[in-house]
Each structure stands twice: as C-alpha cells, then as structure tokens.
Amino acid sequence: MPDVLVLVDHDGERVHKSTYELLAAARRLGDPAAVVVGSPGTAARLKDSLARHGATRVYSAESTEAEEFLVTPAVDALELAVREASAAVLVSATTDGKEVAGRLAARLDAGLLIDAVDLDSSGEVTQIVFGGSCTVRSQVTHGLPVIAVRPGSVEPEEHPVEAAERELALPPVDPAASARITARRAALAGDRPELTEASVVVSGGRGVGGADGFKVVEELADALGGAVGASRAAVDAGYYPHQYQVGQTGKSVSPQLYVALGISGAIQHLAGMQTSKTIVAVNKDPEAPILALADYGVVGDLFAVAPRLAEEVTTRRAES
Structure with a gap:
C-alpha cells in the first residue's frame, strides 16, 4: 500500500x-x-x-x-x-x-x-x-x-x-x-496550551471592553485548563496580541469546548471556530449572531457570568 x-x-x-x-x-x-x-x-x-x-x-x-x-x-x-x-x-x-x-x-x-x-x-x-x-x-x-x-x-x-x-x-x-528566519521569540502563553492544540478555548471580543477586561477571559481559561483566544475586533482594538486571533484572518481552532465572551459572531470569526464540538456564548445582545450558532447561549453581562463560571469550575475540580 x-x-x-x-x-x-x-x-x-x-x-x-x-x-x-x-x-x-x-x-x-x-x-x-x-x-x-x-x-x-x-x-x-x-x-x-x-x-x-x-x-x-x-x-x-x-x-x-x-x-x-x-x-x-x-x-x-x-x-x-x-x-x-x-x-x-x-x-x-x-x-x-x-x-x-x-x-x-x-x-x-x-x-x-x-x-x-x-x-x-x-x-x-x-x-x-x-x-x-x-x-x-x-x-x-x-x-x-x-x-x-x-x-x-x-x-x-x-x-x-x-x-x-x-x-x-x-x-x-x-x-x-527563500525567506530566512532572523529571530525567534517565545510565545507569551505561559503554561496555557497552544491555541490550535487546546481542547478548551476561551475567547474574548470587543465586548470585553479593553486589555484589562481580558483578565476575566484568562481566569476562565485557566479554570478550565484551556487556551485564550481573541476576535479580530479585540485584536485590532489592541486588547490582545495578534497571535491569539481566532478567525478567517487568524487561527482556525476546533476544540472540544469553545467559550465566546463578548463576541458578536461576525462571519470572519465564525469561520475560524464553528467546527468546535461544543460552543458556549455569553453576550448582552440577544440578537448576536453567535448565539444562533452556540449550543448554549447566555444573554447577560460577561463580567457577571464568567467569574461565577470560573468559581464554580474551580470548586467542582477541588471536590473531585
């Protein structure tokens, strides 16, 4: 053969x-x-x-x-x-x-x-x-x-x-x-898994509100043992580095669990994550396109929902 x-x-x-x-x-x-x-x-x-x-x-x-x-x-x-x-x-x-x-x-x-x-x-x-x-x-x-x-x-x-x-x-x-490599820099992911290899990805969008708002995204990703991603809108606004962008002009991911926080769901973003096995979305806007794609959608404030979810995950892991 x-x-x-x-x-x-x-x-x-x-x-x-x-x-x-x-x-x-x-x-x-x-x-x-x-x-x-x-x-x-x-x-x-x-x-x-x-x-x-x-x-x-x-x-x-x-x-x-x-x-x-x-x-x-x-x-x-x-x-x-x-x-x-x-x-x-x-x-x-x-x-x-x-x-x-x-x-x-x-x-x-x-x-x-x-x-x-x-x-x-x-x-x-x-x-x-x-x-x-x-x-x-x-x-x-x-x-x-x-x-x-x-x-x-x-x-x-x-x-x-x-x-x-x-x-x-x-x-x-x-x-x-040919293009020659002149320098290499280590990724800033720390102990988190690489974005395209992670079984869990938690991504933040424009709704996170700023670079400081991504702390909520990181805390939930760490509680779930996952990687952090970002939408193009968040990257373009300077909230998070480009290397974490998920979407048509970023990285394509297909994890077991994808959590979208404050991401409306532009088609360019969906192109990079819609094959995820389970999708959870949190958004204030009940008409956000990503809620139609999500397996589980929460209409609410991500700053109220995400910390409670991270706390619950941490508690259950400690009990198991």
Missing part, C-alpha cells in the same frame, strides 16, 4: 497534537508516513512518538539550513518523499501549512484541498469554504491529493507500529528565493 505522507509539526523536542490527528486521518487512505524536517537529530527524538501513533515510516529530512528558512525546506522534503510511491500528502491547515501545501501542489501539478475537516477512505474530503459560510464535499480528480486539514478536526489515536527509517537529502536552499 502506498504511503500517505504527513508533514510533522514539532518544536524540535515534541510532536504537536495536530500531527497525531493527521496520522489518524492518513490511516483512512493508506499507510501513514511521517516527514520530519529539522536540524540533525530531530527525527531520532520524535520517531518513537510518531510510531506510537501509527507512522509506519519516518522520513528524516535534516540539515543545518532546515530551521533557518521558512517553508522551502518542508516543500523540498515532501517533494522528495512523494517520489517513494505516495498516495496523498496531508499537512496541518496552519498559516505555514497552507503555504507548504500550495507550493507543493504547484510543483507537482497536484490537486489541492484546503481547510478539510473530514475525509474518508475514498479520498473524498469535507471542506469549510467561503469564509465558513458553506460546507462542501470535494475530491481531487487530477494528480496527487495535497490536503490541508484543520487542526482539531480529527481525533488522534494511538496505533503502535514499527517505523522504518528513510533519509532524505535536502537540496541547498537558495537564499535569494
């Missing part, structure tokens, strides 16, 4: 949850094969966890340049791995992942499907399109399928196997045609 290639998201020491989701999705199409792009020694550190989640083969694409340039090394690695009789390529539908997918599809003259939230054994994919306003089913009819899967859409599963190793020799990167 041909390999289904999965581009591994990692931090050099740990595989991100989104990769385990891709491996689970890849098993529906064939034999999952993980492609690790990084500095020398990265694949060896990640191999066991990848094999535990079903990777039958681990392609090691390592070089000193791999972490110095954006996107290009990953595209080069996947192009090399495709030559090993591959059935499809899966990447996470992050900002970088979508660019990798687009460039790879262009190089291979392949079919490209973006923002997939499900796929079956025939290769038919469910997508969220037109800013989240439509759900469609699509299938590649020309070339190799290159599919960007939205993080949180597929449940990761442990599926222990023996993983064979294969080295890929990355070509030198042309600095004139």
